[in-house]
Amino acid sequence: MQIIRDLASLRAATAALRAAGRRLALVPTMGALHAGHIKLVTEGRKHADAVAVSIFVNPLQFGPNEDLAKYPRDEAGDLAQLRAAGTDIVWMPSVETMYGPDRATVIHVEGPAIPFEGEIRPGHFAGVATVCTKLFSQTQADVAMFGEKDWQQVQVVRRVVADLDLPVTIIPVPTVRDDDGLALSSRNRRIPPELRATAAKFPALLHEAVTAIHAGAPVEAALEAARLGIEEAGMPVDYVTIVEPESLGPWKSGPGRLLAVARIGDIRLLDNMAV
Structure with missing residues (x-):
């Protein structure tokens, strides 16, 4: 399992996959992994020859009064789970690596991004759309796996991919639930x-x-x-x-x-x- 933290190394790794004719599935995450994330890895393996998992707590999708500082982080635990699941690449950029010192571009989405979470969390889906577009560009993945638990997010990302002609296929994966019925999060x-x-x-x-x-x-x-x-x-x-x-x-x-x-x-x- 390759653990990569700089963009040049990521591009070299994914270029090697493409040169070998291997399809790549991307699983975007913010870490603090659970069985739902591992299901995405398993499903990704069905659609591609290699699986890359990104771990990046994206500050752009958190509002000023939201739980960015409280968001759970467990790098060692995450890497152990991903290694056990047979992940090929783990992409772990810093905020500086992802956005640089003077980011000036954000992707604004309308349509499915406007109601519900878009209304309650202004700017949230702009952050999601921006980071996902960057991840698709960085990895050049053939498919990307998203959990249906965040249904609105799936529809927003699908719209971004369609509207911007991005060469990646979004594959939703059914929600994984705990024994008491609560959706894993x-x-x-x-x-x-x-x-x-x-x-x-x-x-x-x-x-x-x-x-x-x-x-x-x-x-x-x-x-x-x-x-x-x-x-x-x-x-x-x-x-x-x-x-x-x-x-x-x-x-x-x-x-x-x-x-x-x-x-x-x-x-x-x-x-x-x-x-």
Whole structure:
């Protein structure tokens, strides 16, 4: 496993892969890896001959009052997991390496980046779009693996790739859940043990809403029941809604996606489910 921290070495490594006719899958991460990330590595292996994982806590996608300083970091643990998973390249740039001393370019995205997280976290998706575009350029990956847990992010990155004609295919991977149903997230390790059972009510109530809708219950009634249940469990709700899966516009009929965010302490729980 190559651990690379400078761009020249990364380009040399990926150029060698291309010269040998080997396809490359990229798994972009911010570290603090869990089984969901390792699933992305495993799935990447199915679509390519080699897998590169980037570990970079991207300051550009954090707002001034968000949890950049608290974001969990575990370089030794991450590298051990990636080595065990058979990762070929780990790309670990510093902020200086990624952005340089005088960055002047940010990618602004509209469409699926505007509602929900785009409204609650201004500038977030500009940071995501910018770093992902740079990672695609730096690695020259053939495919990039993204977890469906961050559904809106997947649609934003897909739009960037399509609009900018980037030669990479985005492959979404289904959400990996813990035994209690909570979607795996690096931030979950910050949930106090005494609140874990409360947090697990979040996906359970969303699942109840989806089940009710499939059984013919009025959509708004099912969503409102989920909102009330989550709030009554002690988790303020940012939103619980159903959208058109790709545009994230209003859903009327056919396949939809339930998107939801609630808070437990200062931690935001994100989830989504097919409807």
